[in-house]
Amino acid sequence: MLSLLFRRILLGLVTVCIVSLIIFAGVEILPGDACTQYLGEYQADDELLTQCRKDLDLNRPAFDRFAEWAGGAVTGNLGLAVDGKTKISTIVGDRLQNSLLLAFCAMSVGVPLALLLGVITGLWRDRLPDLIASTLAIFAMTIPEFVSATLLILVFSIWLGWLPGIVLTSASAPAAEFFPEILLPMIVLSLVMCAHIMRMVRSSVIEVMASDYVQMATLKGVPYWPTVFRHALPSALLPAINVVALTIAWLLGGVVVIEVVFNYPGLGRLMIDSISDRDLPVVQSIALIVASVYVCVNLAADLLTMLANPKLRTMYMRK
Amino acid sequence: MTTQPFISINGLSVGYTSRAGKIIRVLRNVSLEISRGESVGLVGESGSGKSTLALAAMGYFKRGLRPLCGDVHFDSVDILALDRDELQAIRGGQLALIPQNSGQSLTPTMRIGQQLTEALRLHSNLESGQFSDRVVELLTQVRLPDPAKLVSRYPHELSGGQQQRVAIAMALAGEPDALLLDEPTTGLDVTTQAHILELLRDLARDRNMAMLYVSHDLGAISRVCDRVVVMYAGEVVLTGSARQVLLAPRHPYAHGLLNSIPRLDQTRMPIALDGRPPMPGEAITGCAFADRCALADNKCLTEAPEMVGLSTGELVRCFKSDMIDRMPVSSRQPSRLNRSDDKTDDTALGLRDVAISYAKDNWLQTFLSPADGGPPATVDNIRISINKGETLGLVGESGSGKSTILKAIAGLISPKRGHIMLHDQTPLTPRVEDRPAVNLRQIQMIFQNPDDSLNPRHTVAQILAQPLQLYFGLSGDALHQASVSMLERVRLGAHYLDRLPSQLSGGEKQRIAIARAFAAEPEIVLCDEVTSALDVSVQAAVLDLLDELKTQQGTTYIFVSHDLAVVKAISDRVAVLYQGRLCEIGPAEAVYTAPFHPYTDVLLGAVLEPDPDVAPKLIADDVVELSPPARGCPFQRRCSRKLGAICDSEMPPARQLRAGHVINCHIPADEL
Ligand SMILES: Nc1ncnc2c1ncn2[C@@H]1O[C@H](COP(=O)(O)OP(=O)(O)OP(=O)(O)O)[C@@H](O)[C@H]1O
Ligand code: SF4
Ligand code: SF4
Ligand SMILES: [Mg+2]
Numbered sequence: 001m002l003s004l005l006f007r008r009i010l011l012g013l014v015t016v017c018i019v020s021l022i023i024f025a026g027v028e029i030l031p032g033d034a035c036t037q038y039l040g041e042y043q044a045d046d047e048l049l050t051q052c053r054k055d056l057d058l059n060r061p062a063f064d065r066f067a068e069w070a071g072g073a074v075t076g077n078l079g080l081a082v083d084g085k086t087k088i089s090t091i092v093g094d095r096l097q098n099s100l101l102l103a104f105c106a107m108s109v110g111v112p113l114a115l116l117l118g119v120i121t122g123l124w125r126d127r128l129p130d131l132i133a134s135t136l137a138i139f140a141m142t143i144p145e146f147v148s149a150t151l152l153i154l155v156f157s158i159w160l161g162w163l164p165g166i167v168l169t170s171a172s173a174p175a176a177e178f179f180p181e182i183l184l185p186m187i188v189l190s191l192v193m194c195a196h197i198m199r200m201v202r203s204s205v206i207e208v209m210a211s212d213y214v215q216m217a218t219l220k221g222v223p224y225w226p227t228v229f230r231h232a233l234p235s236a237l238l239p240a241i242n243v244v245a246l247t248i249a250w251l252l253g254g255v256v257v258i259e260v261v262f263n264y265p266g267l268g269r270l271m272i273d274s275i276s277d278r279d280l281p282v283v284q285s286i287a288l289i290v291a292s293v294y295v296c297v298n299l300a301a302d303l304l305t306m307l308a309n310p311k312l313r314t315m316y317m318r319k
Numbered sequence: 320m321t322t323q324p325f326i327s328i329n330g331l332s333v334g335y336t337s338r339a340g341k342i343i344r345v346l347r348n349v350s351l352e353i354s355r356g357e358s359v360g361l362v363g364e365s366g367s368g369k370s371t372l373a374l375a376a377m378g379y380f381k382r383g384l385r386p387l388c389g390d391v392h393f394d395s396v397d398i399l400a401l402d403r404d405e406l407q408a409i410r411g412g413q414l415a416l417i418p419q420n421s422g423q424s425l426t427p428t429m430r431i432g433q434q435l436t437e438a439l440r441l442h443s444n445l446e447s448g449q450f451s452d453r454v455v456e457l458l459t460q461v462r463l464p465d466p467a468k469l470v471s472r473y474p475h476e477l478s479g480g481q482q483q484r485v486a487i488a489m490a491l492a493g494e495p496d497a498l499l500l501d502e503p504t505t506g507l508d509v510t511t512q513a514h515i516l517e518l519l520r521d522l523a524r525d526r527n528m529a530m531l532y533v534s535h536d537l538g539a540i541s542r543v544c545d546r547v548v549v550m551y552a553g554e555v556v557l558t559g560s561a562r563q564v565l566l567a568p569r570h571p572y573a574h575g576l577l578n579s580i581p582r583l584d585q586t587r588m589p590i591a592l593d594g595r596p597p598m599p600g601e602a603i604t605g606c607a608f609a610d611r612c613a614l615a616d617n618k619c620l621t622e623a624p625e626m627v628g629l630s631t632g633e634l635v636r637c638f639k640s641d642m643i644d645r646m647p648v649s650s651r652q653p654s655r656l657n658r659s660d661d662k663t664d665d666t667a668l669g670l671r672d673v674a675i676s677y678a679k680d681n682w683l684q685t686f687l688s689p690a691d692g693g694p695p696a697t698v699d700n701i702r703i704s705i706n707k708g709e710t711l712g713l714v715g716e717s718g719s720g721k722s723t724i725l726k727a728i729a730g731l732i733s734p735k736r737g738h739i740m741l742h743d744q745t746p747l748t749p750r751v752e753d754r755p756a757v758n759l760r761q762i763q764m765i766f767q768n769p770d771d772s773l774n775p776r777h778t779v780a781q782i783l784a785q786p787l788q789l790y791f792g793l794s795g796d797a798l799h800q801a802s803v804s805m806l807e808r809v810r811l812g813a814h815y816l817d818r819l820p821s822q823l824s825g826g827e828k829q830r831i832a833i834a835r836a837f838a839a840e841p842e843i844v845l846c847d848e849v850t851s852a853l854d855v856s857v858q859a860a861v862l863d864l865l866d867e868l869k870t871q872q873g874t875t876y877i878f879v880s881h882d883l884a885v886v887k888a889i890s891d892r893v894a895v896l897y898q899g900r901l902c903e904i905g906p907a908e909a910v911y912t913a914p915f916h917p918y919t920d921v922l923l924g925a926v927l928e929p930d931p932d933v934a935p936k937l938i939a940d941d942v943v944e945l946s947p948p949a950r951g952c953p954f955q956r957r958c959s960r961k962l963g964a965i966c967d968s969e970m971p972p973a974r975q976l977r978a979g980h981v982i983n984c985h986i987p988a989d990e991l
Pocket of ligand 2: 609610613614624636637640
């Protein structure tokens with residue numbers, strides 16, 4: 001068990017290392033560097049460029065710089081942004097916090113709702129509750145996020161005037177100040193997420209309810225609800241762990257569209273902005289953070305699945 | 320005892336509504352009565368509606384199915400009129416089910432103890448403090464070892480036989496008056512099956528239970544049942560006492576079914592029942608069996624026979640039940656008559672002291688205790704040579720290493736020691752990836768479950784094209800012709816080429832798997848339990864086909880099965896394995912007759928013949944040994960004739976009894 005844990009953590013670390021190497025190499029290969037970008041507007045001559053590169057230490061071998069960058073990243077020091085003044089860790093730190101806040105809010109609504117709806121639609125398969133929820137889920141999954149976001153803004157902030165349609169709070173403000181502005185983006189995200197998880201839970205519930213052991217529980221005289229809760233759901237909900245993990249990773253790195261539509265200062269928007277500004281150090285840092293989150297969340301999900309699934313648990317523990 | 324039968328099913332039809340809106344009946348007007356203390360066997364081909372009927376007796380219908388007409392009474396209660404709560408109170412209590420596949424019928428996320436306690440809480444009057452004692456008592460009653468430890472186990476930590484026993488214990492928890500058993504021993508080892516059946520017989524007798532025993536294993540039926548009901552295409556076609564039905568069946572279908580079972584006391588091939596039963600919903604005019612029946616005439620095609628009583632007491636659905644004795648016994652003679660003629664002395668394959676181990680070498684262990692050399696190998700000291708054109712049968716209980724040996728020959732795992740020689744001269748490269756294409760072509764393997772070995776998204780044409788393209792570079796017309804001729808050799812027509820595996824029956828799928836193996840024109844074909852997943856009648860057809868292909872091409876087979884009668888029917892020589900060690904090897908007739916190795920004796924004793932007068936003799940316990948002993952005789956822990964310390968410490972010597980018949984045992988040859 002412990003050795004497995006150890007192995008998985010090691011594997012995760014190796015993955016992050018490889019990813020960081022790739023990110024670094026990718027940025028190196030791009031034409032131009034921080035100096036051409038920074039000085040580009042001034043029609044910089046060679047002398048200035050050389051000076052700049054010297055200032056920014058760009059003349060050292062790539063490997064040295066990678067080692068320094070990676071070493072800094074481990075201690076939380078991500079270096080300076082391209083303007084040479086702001087610390088990347090502050091910019092990114094604020095944004096990461098905001099992204100976490102949005103993700104947490106969306107999850108705390110979306111996941112329980114998804115599980116509940118998934119179970120209900122699975123149990124009442126092909127009946128009215130299922131037909132309604134499944135149809136809505138298909139809509140939520142197929143309509144592009146910016147369309148549903150725009151619709152919600154139209155209804156809730158423009159027509160009804162209940163909720164603000166755009167986030168005006170500054171990126172570094174404390175969490176509490178994002179309310180109620182955060183509510184609309186949160187709702188859009190929960191809807192999309194909820195639809196995905198629900199569909200998965202629904203099919204898992206249907207499969208388990210048709211299994212031999214649920215049939216056997218019924219034939220053994222176990223009443224309906226105890227059959228569902230004791231015999232079916234523990235197995236039916238297991239696969240949800242991994243889907244939820246993927247969703248977390250997605251929420252923290254991949255919700256650019258929503259952040260742009262609502263002007264929400266999260267990681268995704270910072271990424272887009274930095275790319276258009278050619279602020280490569282920041283891009284590198286965000287990519288690294290997103291990759292690490294992805295690895296961590298998946299690791300946690302796998303371990304959790306292992307603990308919750310007797311087959312896997314006994315396989316690793318009873319030896 | 321009441322005069323009214325305990326379980327009574329009357330004119331029951333069960334069906335579903337097809338997508339086209341038609342009502343399809345899978346049970347047609349079935350009646351069945353079982354009284355207390357009586358056990359009734361229900362036999363028939365797969366899909367004939369046996370399980371549906373057994374479940375209907377509990378008022379349970381699989382999703383989509385529903386009762387159309389008729390009624391079900393249990394202890395004078397109209398089951399179909401009860402509501403959900405009333406039904407749940409009876410199910411698992413007075414009326415309990417032992418399911419077909421306990422491995423999948425026990426909830427994987429609950430411990431054994433929890434599942435049994437749940438049954439007690441629902442159906443017994445015990446105080447909750449008494450549950451744990453009663454659980455241990457139940458587990459002891461079904462003769463499970465170490466019950467106190469077992470309660471904290473999860474189902475997957477038990478062997479198949481143990482899971483089945485847990486399911487029986489669970490059914491007994493509610494102190495039932497009636498038991499429904501849906502193939503409770505299918506897929507278990509012969510020894511385990513025989514022990515579980517004895518247990519069920521005893522329980523039924525002690526508790527005066529009514530039992531409905533569903534099976535397509537007539538041997539098991541003959542062991543536990545007083546009366547037998549034969550079903551065909553959703554109808555009952557014959558009922559009578561076990562002796563009547565099994566010894567002198569008065570219905571052509573039952574007659575054919577019995578003939579298709581391989582018997583230990585016969586050396587002939589079983590006779591296949593051609594054709595297939597009608598699908599539910601297929602229009603049937605006249606007798607449902609007519610297109611497979613040798614006695615059918617015009618009347619049978621137009622008029623549906625009713626159940627009629629015979630003077631001997633049976634009820635039979637056939638116009639010509641008095642003509643069964645004159646039924647032509649299949650026109651196809653068993654194809655294997657002169658087996659010594661097609662045998663040559665060229666060796667096809669030689670196993671030279673092969674040892675195989677699944678345990679990975681653990682460097683830490685080797686470092687700490689280099690002397691003991693790790694756990695004993697799964698398979699060890701296998702020395703067998705197989706002649707061209709010969710069929711070698713491998714028998715033994717589950718875990719005896721039969722499949723492991725096949726996998727090593729196929730190159731799926733590498734032997735730890737020893738060599739596998741092709742033609743007695745070239746050692747085969749251990750791993751299949753490193754073997755030259757010609758070796759790959761020469762050795763083909765057919766698996767137990769065609770569902771796993773055929774790609775569900777490939778058509779039959781694509782499946783057959785693989786070996787033909789790979790080994791012979793065929794394409795276009797030549798490929799098409801070769802595929803069609805392969806199909807014809809397995810007695811399927813060209814119209815099967817466009818089908819997907821899901822559109823084939825189990826037997827047809829296995830034939831495609833066989834056709835694919837033979838398309839490579841192999842010298843050696845490895846068959847791993849190839850008929851175990853099939854109905855007996857289909858099994859007979861597949862065995863017949865394998866035998867015919869062998870006669871045509873002089874192929875060498877290694878045939879693995881846990882069914883000793885099947886192995887006997889098809890093999891020239893038989894090797895008996897226990898815990899991956901060879902116990903006995905010799906010509907089939909010699910191995911199946913005395914003198915025996917003590918383990919062969921145990922195995923053969925446990926075989927159930929479809930004859931109510933033959934009782935199995937159970938010599939050794941059916942404990943499951945997880946690993947072979949480190950030294951001495953592999954069978955030492957279960958042997959009833961063990962000589963003492965010598966069996967524990969010394970490898971038994973190979974005693975040559977007759978030409979080619981070898982028994983590995985310390986008992987001297989003349990005392991065996
Ligand atoms: N839920 C269902 N919906 C529609 N048809 C079904 C359903 N379950 C079974 N059937 C059909 O009913 C018929 C009888 O099935 P049943 O399972 O009772 O057969 P069986 O005799 O028990 O077979 P086996 O020996 O394979 O267990 C089959 O043709 C099957 O395809
Ligand atoms: S009724 Fe006719 S077709 Fe049917 S089983 Fe009897 S003889 Fe055969
Ligand atoms: S060697 Fe001994 S233990 Fe082994 S089978 Fe013979 S008598 Fe039994
Ligand atoms: Mg069945």
